[in-house]
Amino acid sequence: MSKRLKIYIGILVVIIIVAMSAEMSKPAIIDWRETYNERQTRPYDLRVFHKELATILDKGAIKNIYRTPYEYFNGKYDWETYTYKIQGSYVNISPEFYTDESSLNELLDFASEGNTIFISTHEMPRYLKDSLGFSTKYDYKVSTEATLSFANRNLDNNEISYEKGIKNIYFSKIDTLTTTPLGHQKFDTDSIYTNFIKVPVGDGSFLLHTQPVAFTNFHLLKDDHYKYSEGILSYIPNKDVFFDSPNKIRTGEGTSDSSLRFILEQPALRWAWYLALLSLLIFILFNVKRKQRIVKIVDPLQNTTVDFTKTIGNLFYETKDHQNVVHKKITYFLEHLRTEYLMNTQVLDEKFSTRLRQKSGKSKEEIDRLVKLINILKKKIYFDQNDVLNITKAVENFRKKK
Helix, strand or coil: CCHHHHHHHHHHHHHHHHHHHHHHHCCCCCCCCCCCCCCCCCCCCCHHHHHHHHHHCCCCCEEEECCCHHHHHHHCEECCCCEECCCCEEEEECCECCCCHHHHHHHHHHHHCCCEEEEECCECCHHHHHHHCCEEEECCCCCCCEEEEECCHHHHHHCEEECCCCCCEEEEECCCCCCEEEEEEECCCCCCEEEEEEEEECCEEEEEECCHHHHCHHHHCCCCCHHHHHHHHCCCCCCCEEEECCCCCCECCECCCCHHHHHHHCHHHHHHHHHHHHHHHHHHHHCCCCCCCCCCCCCCCCCCHHHHHHHHHHHHHHHCCHHHHHHHHHHHHHHHHHHHHCCCCCCCCHHHHHHHHHHHCCCHHHHHHHHHHHHHHHHCCCCCHHHHHHHHHHHHHHHCCC
16 A cells, blocks of 8 residues: 555545544534424434333223324224224324324224324314314413313313424314314413314214323423323323324334434444445446457348248249148238227128228229129139139238239
């Protein structure tokens, strides 16, 4: 190894060490986006909630949904007994709950059989609002300080005041004959608004909540904010929970836990991965030249179709097999008409002659003679050399351009 190469390698190593040190010394940037991912640890993700939910359910288990509600619950429906094979609660916590009407109808059917649908979100689809008879409203507030409480006096200890992330979204209209208000919110000295309701559907119910931020990592780990989420969860039956998240990787029945995804999520590992790929690319570019023996040039096979045709023709001529030659010429000619003009050649009548004349542009006399000759030769038993000449001339004349 030359001295110059050693210097270059040393400089490269120093640069890498300096870059890694600078990357590691930078303060961590907190991502405050409302992603609501149950697998991540950002402030507004749901990893803590998803993990602790499993410890609360002593009579049920968490079953993650990786498809649309329609695809999941419809697959669990028994069409012989007209009942669902599963029982429990559907849970969706997201900033915006938007799904197709088929999924909403499936959730309505699932609730009607005695199950619970819990949705905590800022935005709900119009179809769900019309089906359950409620409306929501958003009043913009500069301050995000609010107090969230419950209508049940037994949950007074679960009332929590929040200082961050709360939006003034509430239920502006409900069906008071069927809908039960379960929780409220209050911003400063404003009026108290309903943010948690229960709507019965068949033998089950919908639990609708407008403050999903209460279930995020930030608030569950801050002071005693977890008490509010405990109050909300007290309305969910202690059965199986079918947890649905918009951030799940929907690949069949499972998610990808490959190390590559973890590497790409870590800045240092991500740059190391990119550097390895770049080094591999450089290696390929310098070794792209193929190293092998000279390939011998092989001449392509000659087209012997003409010679073969002449040989077969001489064979038929020498054996005097006129019948075979005539039948083959007629067969090949009719095949030509089928492929070239897309014609039905089973019946060679007046209708056939007319269509052939229209498509080929030949005269009526020429077409009539040709069709008549073919019909005569088809019925003939004994053939001579004149029959071969007649059909050959007729076919060649037809193929000639005008």
